[in-house]
Amino acid sequence: MVISAARVRSLGTLTVLSLGLLACGGDDSSSAATAGSTGTTTMTSDTEATSGTDSETGEALAPTWYQEVAPLIAAKCDGCHIDGGIAPFSLTTYEAAKGWAPLLADTVEAGTMPPFLADDTDECQPRFGWKDDLRLSDEEQALIRAWADAGAPEGDPSAAAPLPEPPKIGLDDADERLTIPSGVTIDGKEDRFICFSVDPGNGVLDQWISAFQINAGNSKIVHHVLVYIDEDAASVDVADENGQFDCFGDAGVDGNVSLMGAWAPGMAAFRAPDDVAYRVPAGARLIFNMHYHPTGSGPEVDDSTSIDLKYFEGLPNYVGILSFAGNDSKARADGTGLQPGPNDDGGEPVFKIPAGVADHEESMVVKIGEDFPDVRIFAAGSHMHYVGTDLRVRIKRANPKPDEPAEECLVHTPTWDFSWQRVYQYDAGLDEVPVARAGDEILVDCKYDNSLGNPFVMRALAEQGLDAPVDVYLGEETLDEMCLGIFGIAVKLSDVL
Numbered sequence: 001m002v003i004s005a006a007r008v009r010s011l012g013t014l015t016v017l018s019l020g021l022l023a024c025g026g027d028d029s030s031s032a033a034t035a036g037s038t039g040t041t042t043m044t045s046d047t048e049a050t051s052g053t054d055s056e057t058g059e060a061l062a063p064t065w066y067q068e069v070a071p072l073i074a075a076k077c078d079g080c081h082i083d084g085g086i087a088p089f090s091l092t093t094y095e096a097a098k099g100w101a102p103l104l105a106d107t108v109e110a111g112t113m114p115p116f117l118a119d120d121t122d123e124c125q126p127r128f129g130w131k132d133d134l135r136l137s138d139e140e141q142a143l144i145r146a147w148a149d150a151g152a153p154e155g156d157p158s159a160a161a162p163l164p165e166p167p168k169i170g171l172d173d174a175d176e177r178l179t180i181p182s183g184v185t186i187d188g189k190e191d192r193f194i195c196f197s198v199d200p201g202n203g204v205l206d207q208w209i210s211a212f213q214i215n216a217g218n219s220k221i222v223h224h225v226l227v228y229i230d231e232d233a234a235s236v237d238v239a240d241e242n243g244q245f246d247c248f249g250d251a252g253v254d255g256n257v258s259l260m261g262a263w264a265p266g267m268a269a270f271r272a273p274d275d276v277a278y279r280v281p282a283g284a285r286l287i288f289n290m291h292y293h294p295t296g297s298g299p300e301v302d303d304s305t306s307i308d309l310k311y312f313e314g315l316p317n318y319v320g321i322l323s324f325a326g327n328d329s330k331a332r333a334d335g336t337g338l339q340p341g342p343n344d345d346g347g348e349p350v351f352k353i354p355a356g357v358a359d360h361e362e363s364m365v366v367k368i369g370e371d372f373p374d375v376r377i378f379a380a381g382s383h384m385h386y387v388g389t390d391l392r393v394r395i396k397r398a399n400p401k402p403d404e405p406a407e408e409c410l411v412h413t414p415t416w417d418f419s420w421q422r423v424y425q426y427d428a429g430l431d432e433v434p435v436a437r438a439g440d441e442i443l444v445d446c447k448y449d450n451s452l453g454n455p456f457v458m459r460a461l462a463e464q465g466l467d468a469p470v471d472v473y474l475g476e477e478t479l480d481e482m483c484l485g486i487f488g489i490a491v492k493l494s495d496v497l
Contacts, residue, residue: 063147064155065094071161072143073097076114076134079167094154101152105145108136115420117382117413124392124412126380127405128426128433132167171213171269174308176201178286181243183303186221186292189464191477195247196288197235200280200309207280208312211271214263217304223478225263226289227307231256233285248476251287259322260286261307264383264421269308273378273430276320276490277312293478296463318376318430318490322423324383325366325393326444326484329474336441339363353387353481355469358451362483366442373495377434379488380411381423385481386456387472388416390447393485398439410434410487418456423486430490446483448472 063069073081073091081091091097097104107113114134120126136144147153180196200207216222228251235253238245251257260278261270272278280286288305328337331349338349341362353360382391392412400406411424426433436442450457450469457469460479472481 062150066155066160074163098152101148105148124409179306187299197239208277210312211310213269218302223291223293228287230285277316325442351474353472375489379425383484394443
C-alpha cells in the first residue's frame with residue numbers, strides 16, 4: 001500500500017504537515033475532569049476550598065497541604081515540578097512546596113501557571129473543551145490563595161488525602177528512540193540550520209506511528225527541531241560522513257518530503273486519537289532539521305537530540321496529519337493572503353512590525369483548495385516568536401452543514417509565551433470535532449508588541465547587543481516573526497490512497 005506524500009503534503013492552498021506538538025501538561029485525558037464548555041477542571045471532594053470549620057468559632061479553617069493542596073498540585077503541577085523535571089524546583093513534598101506558596105498563588109491567579117495558553121475569551125469560545133486542561137478554576141485558585149495567605153499550613157500527614165496521578169509529559173511506553181548520528185558545536189552570534197539524515201530502520205515495511213516525542217539534546221541552543229519524512233531517502237546523497245548537511249527552514253532536499261513532528265520550548269509527547277496514526281514508508285529516512293540559536297556566552301554542544309516512537313498495530317482508519325495556515329507575506333486579488341494592517345505604509349499590505357509599536361496587528365486568510373478532502377480537526381494551536389503576544393484562529397465555512405456554525409473560533413492564545421508551545425486537543429470524539437472542507441477559509445489574527453515594554457523583546461535585543469527595538473519582518477530566524485495557526489487533522493485513509 002502506497003500513500004502519496006504529495007497528496008498528504010499539499011492539498012490546495014493549505015499546506016499539510018505530519019506534525020505533533022504538545023506542551024508540558026500531559027497526554028492522558030483522564031488526568032482531569034472538565035467543567036462545561038470552558039474545559040476548566042472542577043474540584044473533587046478531596047479538594048474542597050477549606051478544611052472545614054472551627055468547632056468553637058464556626059469560622060472556616062484554612063486549607064492545608066495534606067488535606068487539600070497536595071492533591072491539586074499533584075494533578076496540575078507534578079508533571080513538571082518534580083526532582084529532575086523540566087521545572088526549576090519540585091513541588092512533590094510539603095517541605096519543598098511551602099516556601100513557594102506566595103509565588104504559587106500569584107502565578108495561578110495571573111494564569112501563567114500551570115502553562116496552558118488556550119483560553120476562552122470574548123473573541124473566541126470554542127465549541128469544545130480541551131483534553132489535559134491544566135487551567136485552575138476560580139475555586140481552585142482561591143484554595144491556593146487561602147493556603148498561602150494562611151502561612152501554608154501543613155495539616156495532618158496521617159490523614160493525607162489520596163493523590164491523583166500526575167500529568168504525563170513523556171512517552172514512557174515508546175518502542176524505539178532514534179538519535180542524531182553526530183554532534184555539533186554552536187558558538188558566535190549567528191543562528192545555524194543544520195540537518196541530520198537518520199535511518200529509522202524500516203527497510204521493507206511501512207511504519208505507522210501512534211505517538212511520538214521529540215527531545216531537544218541541548219535546550220540552551222536548540223531553538224526548534226523539525227523532523228521530516230524523506231520518502232526517497234534523498235538525504236543520503238547530500239549528507240556528509242557525519243550524516244550532516246546545511247539547510248535552512250525546510251528539509252533541504254527535493255522529492256517526496258513531509259513533516260512528521262516538531263519540538264519547541266514546552267512541548268512534550270504527542271498521542272494521536274484512537275484509530276489515527278502517522279505513516280513512515282518503507283525505505284524512508286528521517287531528516288532532523290535543527291535550528292540552533294547561540295547563547296552568546298561560549299560554545300555549546302548538541303549530540304543527543306532524538307525522537308521516541310510508539311508504533312500503531314495494523315492499519316488505522318485515519319491518517320494523522322498536522323496542517324498549518326498563515327505566514328503569508330502577499331495579498332491576493334481574491335481577498336485571501338495577507339490582509340491590510342494598521343501600520344501599513346499604503347499600497348499593498350506588508351508584514352512589518354515597526355520598532356517601538358506596542359499594539360501591531362497582522363492577519364491572513366487562507367482558502368482551502370478545491371481538491372482538499374474533508375478533514376476532522378482534532379487539535380489546534382498557534383506559533384509566533386518573541387514579539388508575538390496574541391493569536392486567534394477561526395474557520396469560515398463556504399457551505400456549512402445544518403449542525404455547523406458558518407464561522408467558529410478554533411483556538412485563541414491571548415497571552416502568547418514562546419516558552420510554552422503546544423497544539424491543544426479537543427475533548428471530543430472524531431465524529432464531533434470541527435470539520436474543514438474545500439472552499440472554507442482559515443482566518444489567522446496575530447498581535448505583537450515590539451516595544452521595550454515587552455520583556456521578550458528586551459531578551460532578544462540583549463542577545464544581539466542592541467538597546468532599542470528594530471523593525472521586525474516575517475522569517476525563520478529567532479528575531480524574525482511568524483503568524484501561524486496549526487491544526488491536528490484526521491483524513492480518512494481511503495481519501496489519501
